Amino acid sequence: MPVVATVPDKPVLEGLEEKWKARWNADAIYRFDRSADRSRVYSIDTPPPTVSGSLHVGHVFSYTHTDLIARFQRMRGRAVFYPMGWDDNGLPTERRVQNYYGVSCDPSLPYDSGLLERVVRANAAGGLPDPGAGKSSSKSGPALAVSRPNFVELCAVLTAEDEKVFEALWRHLGLSVDWALTYATISTDARWVSQRAFLSLVAKDRAYQLEAPTLWDVDFRTAVAQAELEDREMPGAYHRIRFDVRDTGQSVEIETTRPELIPACVALVAHPGDERYRSLLGREAVTPLFKVPVPIRAHPLADPEKGTGVAMICTFGDVTDVTWWRELGLPVRAVIQANGTLRPVSWGAPGWESLDADAARQHYEALVGLSATKARARIVDQLREADVLLGEPRPITHHVKFFEKGDRPLEIVTSRQWFIKSMEVRAQLLERGRELEWIPEHMRSRYENWVNGLAGDWCISRQRFFGVPFPVWYRLREDGTTDYDARLVPSEDRLPIDPSTDVPEGFTAEQRGTPGGFVGDPDVMDTWATSSLSPFIVCGWKRDEALWKQTFPMDLRPQAHDIIRTWLFSTVLRSHLEENVLPWKHAAISGWVLDPDRKKMSKSKGNVVTPMGLLEQHGSDAVRYWAAKGGPGVDTAFDAGQMQVGRRLAIKLLNASKFVLGKTAPEGPLTHVLDRGLVTRLAELVRGATSSFERYDYTAALRDIETFFWWFCDDHIEHVKRRRAGAGEDAASATSACLAALSVMLRLFAPFLPFVTEEIWSWWQSGSVHRSPWPTEAELTRLLGGTADADADRAVRHASEVTAFIRRERSLRKLPFSVPVTSVGLPDALQGDWPRVSDDVLAGNNATQARVSFGAGLSVDFAMPAGS
């Protein structure tokens, strides 16, 4: 049957995105097949981007990688489960909503059902601000205090707008997501899963609440987890300070970078083996200024090399202080409060005993209410006046722990928090990490590094508003204090709840906050406590048993390497604790996009190109081409040049396809050796590309496919085009081979260049190329009569060699193609293949009249133009 193709006269790339993204949506070609058997399903745990930030070129890069795999698996016949999520939960959204609507959250307020409409209407004028501009664009005037449910409503309204923009970009990029599966981390579903899974952990005693010293951000006024820390280099100074040793007339010197914590000092410590201080152990020192007697103790963590070898233990200056405090059984004498300032204390009262309470009061009065930094400057003056500061402070730079989103160093504040027990399952988590297939393999060590370095259980409570609330209330005693042991939890069918407005079973709303009544847990969960459940959210855990069986454990977790310690780790943990299984088979870790200076592209450097602008400038296929060149886990330079190359490739595909489809000669069996060689080599290409893709090595697949395609255009087409223009058996053979090659190459390119391949496919095929079967060796060898044709493959190589030689000679002699070849000399080795390829090779080189002879090597002569 002759091919009927509708080929445009001048095919172009412009407009393909608009045309095909609409069609794919209308035809639902990426819809997940709910009837597919588990063995046929390929499920992907897509990273939900933070919608209150901006998508940048790094997202385009890594999400393309996932899409390449999704498209390959789909064409291989898998029912691909490929949802998109939006991370709209957490601090970034909270900040953005506060600024945008001029509101602040007050969890003690009752829900106001009319507030949403009023606030949104008041803000209706003017477009949405730039999502990235959150921090600086705060509204003037006092913030309107709203209840937590109202605040969450506003978050939902604003993030819905952001999500539309994100979705439009992903569609334009050609991600083959099933948009019917989209989820959001603050959605009812996600809150249900978070609360249900949390209650499950509590029931299994895998989660607990504890009042303990916790890493604390004084600006956000919330606890933070180990995974959210980062170290920053800060200027600081060593202050050498003299403490008197009680009853001896001796003194001892310490060095500290935080002299403002002297009022919080509870002990001094030295190494047990440090001879210099052995005689002091067991004695008491007296803190300067505040005259508090503190014990001098020994602990192996005290480093004789640091400072004077004696350290001041404060509650709490750093995590080592916490260790010392706990292991030495020391009292708490906390001065830093939640907002980072020094709180008032009663000198002389229990716990604040002083040998000179008046002096302590007087010195401390000047410090109360000051931030740590200001208090430090003040106390240095006091120490100097008291003549206990030895020498001047010695400036140093040191590393200080920060909340990754914070602006001031973390403090350690005692507070009541929820924790998930991760320490006790550390060994099993390491085992899970070994079970997981990492792409690339070496990323596993990042995970092991992190698990081995865990310092404590995972603190999941945050003193914020926008997030999933803890579904817990507490009884109030008759004296009005909270009885944290008398926990009230809702029945499962009420989830999700908000304990700040919902009422526990058996109570009335009036009993909230009253003696004998109840109070809701004020906190929300860490955003990772929800994100870690993404497989549970998308796969229908405890809500859709059929879907769960069909999709979980998932096949692929794609993500970047910087969140191995957070998202990947926490997901493995939750899946292990809840289902006792690894959440996915493979983890594909993408690299970063680097700017030409080899630095990670970041907004602050002002070098981020807007993704939509990029797609519009180069075309989505071209940008995808560049992205596909970056292998898994490989940081890749932003390179507009590669996008240009991708664009040219797409254009070349249009033109080559136009040529192949332009002649509708009858098809016939593959009689000609060059056609048989083409198909043989094609089968080899398919084998290699398939195996590369199966190993998630899409980069190698693309390279091989592309190389083949250019050879097809440059050599094969040039050889056969004249034969194909003729008639008869050999013309039919050429037509058949070219059509087969085109069909195969379009399908091979389809994951990389979904728009241009779909466009060309539509010229002559029905249905979507993205739903067509991935090519197989078998379909090609069938054309050859059952087996690959090694002789033909060799003949093809010889043909290309001769052509390359003639072209080189023509070029070196600067002769146009119109000057015909008069004679060709060939090595004897070619005698066997030559008769079968000579017509095509000679025709392709304007050499049809040339004399051919055999001898030692290659030679060629041209009809020299007159005058040369």
Place this chain on the structure above:
RNA sequence: GGGCGGUUAGCUCAGUGGCAGAGCACCGGCCUUACACGCCGGCUGUCACAGGUUCAAGUCCUGUACCGCCCACCA
């Protein structure tokens, strides 16, 4: 300080024991009937360094240097 990765052409990179490669850039030529948004060709190397294993090393081993990342490091 611990761990991981990298170092190959001017640039970006591939190369998984067997003749050092691709694209870009640069230079030269060509409108040959799909494509001038094209085609053909050319130039370009201390494979970071030092040692070792091997018939054979860019590739495997040991060490060094530098770059990047992860983790730890607040007295």
